[in-house]
Amino acid sequence: MTCQNKPKLLWLQSITCNGNTHSFLNHPELFFILSHFEVVHHPVLDSSYSMEDVIGGIVPCDVLIIEGSFQEEGFLKSGVEVSSIIKHYANKAKHIISVGTCATFGGIFKQKNPEAISGFCFNGEEKTERYSTHASKLISLPGCPMHPRWLSYVLLMISGKKDIPIDNLHRPVELYGYTVHTGCTRNEYFEWKIDTKTFGLKEGCLFYETGCRGPYTRGSCNKILWNDINSKTRAGTPCFGCTEPNYPQESFFRTKTNMGIPDKVPLGVSKRAYLTLTGVAKSFTIQRFTERLMEYDK
């Protein structure tokens, strides 16, 4: 494929910490993925057009990647409203990918000014006024940051001209169809209600005592591992629910309970069913799960 025929990829940043840019740089096949595109502009990689060209509005764009939260007015770069640049290229692009929770739902930066700051097409779960204009070409990749392989999946599907099935928040179903709880190595501990009270252990579930949000967080962190080897819950840290529209909530390490009963129960399970099951599960002592996997002291 000649450079001219490749889709033109433009990566723009709004209010961001660069987390998604850095996450994607960690992709082991970064340059192979990008070889399917002509990178017309990227915040940290070599590209054919400068920031000045971008601001001038002259850069061609087929695939627009937006990183960072959106503010209609008052967020300027080089004296220009970033929102106007993004909107200009969003109109031109054939595909828009919002990478990270900030660009998708508002994320961390929304906390600074919840009235004015949001995602590009969503404000939390609500649609913004830009939604109707751009929805037909929008793919959402929430995550704080998004997983590099989630972006490579979308880019390769686009370059292969394949359809990407999405849910009502425009997240690819292949990546966000399950919860982080799916594939977690601690599932048996969850089933029998054996919780760990501390971080970093291999044994025990992190749901009750350390605030794991895996059962109600959509994402494939435990199916498509980070750095191909690990995930938060595998390392013994609770999932923070970073892919969800309501991220971040007040406390990462605490499960909100009412008289010891979790305020939220796993996605798609009724509270009555959950309580019946857990009441029964808690009644048994499963010898295997009360022991350490490896007795280091022996």
Next chain:
Amino acid sequence: MKAEKKKALKRESIIKAALQLFSVNGFHKTTIPDIAAKLQMSAGNVYNYFSSKDILAQEIIKYTSKALGEEIHKVNIMNVSAKEKIEKIVEIYFMMAKDRPEMIEYFLRVYLSNREVFHQGCEGMVCVSGFITEIMIFFDDSVSSGELRNQDFFSAFGLFMGYLGGMVFLNGEEVLPKPIEEYIHDISFNIYNALKA
């Protein structure tokens, strides 16, 4: 009548008869032949339904817990305050103690006093989950609506049920000067004050 339905009815009639006898005479003094005699059936036939006296005893606690749970479920889905729900739950419990005393007696005199019978197969909350789940739902709703104070489940549960169980026990011993239903209002008021936010 279909054979299956007939069998289910027979099973329930055994549960009901056994419930009566166990709650009056206690677990150890009641035998399978006693239960069979009450139903005018053979002891062997009772064993066709329940393979041992222990298993029958476990099925009875499931049965009573389900019946009580279903009543509390009706309260849970009402659109009223936690305060009113407490009063309704107290009323259900006391009225059950009055109209179907064997249900509550069984819980107090058999289930709580013969723990060895309920060890295997009825561990922890396994057999009483029908009832406990509804109480949990009640607490959860009332804490999330801000009406009751967030605290450890068993502290609240013990306060609530211990109080009710105690009153029913005193009533059973005939030491309460007034009929039990006359205490519903005051007792609900006390429970609400102890649990409110």
